[in-house]
Structure formats: structure tokens, C-alpha cells
Amino acid sequence: MQRVTPKAPLTVEQAVSETPTLARLVGLARESTDRLASILPLLPAGLRAGLQAGPIEDGSWCLLVPNASAAAKLRQLLPALLAHLRSGGWQVTAIRLKVQTR
Numbered sequence: 001m002q003r004v005t006p007k008a009p010l011t012v013e014q015a016v017s018e019t020p021t022l023a024r025l026v027g028l029a030r031e032s033t034d035r036l037a038s039i040l041p042l043l044p045a046g047l048r049a050g051l052q053a054g055p056i057e058d059g060s061w062c063l064l065v066p067n068a069s070a071a072a073k074l075r076q077l078l079p080a081l082l083a084h085l086r087s088g089g090w091q092v093t094a095i096r097l098k099v100q101t102r
Contacts, residue, residue: 028056031090035061038088039081047073052100059093061085064100071097 016022032053040048047070054062065071074081078095085092 029053032056032061035085035090035092036063038090039084042081042084043077044073054096054098059091060096061092061094062096062098064098066100068099071099 010018016026032055035056036051036053040051043051050066050070052064054064056062063074065074074097081095082092085095
């Protein structure tokens with residue numbers, strides 16, 4: 001009787017890299033996080049803590065904001081943030097703001 005040796009389990013990183021859809025999602029999540037890290041120094045200190053990187057869809061990037069007042073302030077800064085991201089090489093056509101609900 002032949003003995004079958006089980007294969008070693010894949011790590012999460014290996015599984016993701018071998019699945020094109022998951023690899024693409026991980027890449028987009030990293031890019032979104034990198035974009036947020038790039039713009040944080042441009043923002044007032046009070047706005048930085050509550051922001052979260054959101055999804056990237058067709059050149060549009062979403063920022064998740066904690067409340068409506070933060071969204072209002074960020075709307076004033078959007079042209080400068082877009083220009084900064086574009087100068088950094090990111091192809092972003094728009095930044096959307098989404099207020100997080102509790």
C-alpha cells in the first residue's frame with residue numbers, strides 16, 4: 001500500500017498571491033493605505049485620527065470620515081489633496097468622502 005504524504009498548508013500570503021482576484025484586492029488595499037499615509041501630513045492634526053482609507057474604484061478613491069464636520073473641512077482641502085496625490089504618481093480622478101455611521 002502506498003503512503004500519501006499530505007502537502008504542507010499554504011500561508012495566507014501564498015494563497016493570496018496564487019489567486020489573482022485576492023492579489024488584486026490586497027494590492028488595492030495597500031495602495032489605499034499608502035495614499036492615506038501620503039496625505040496625512042497635509043491635514044490638520046484634529047482630522048488625522050478619525051480618517052480611514054476606503055476603496056479605490058475606477059480612479060476614484062474613498063476616504064472614510066468620522067463625522068459631517070470633518071467631511072466639510074476635508075471638502076475644502078480636496079483640490080490640494082488631489083494635486084498632491086497626482087504629483088506622487090497616483091492616478092486618482094476624484095476623492096469621495098463617506099461619513100461613517102455608528
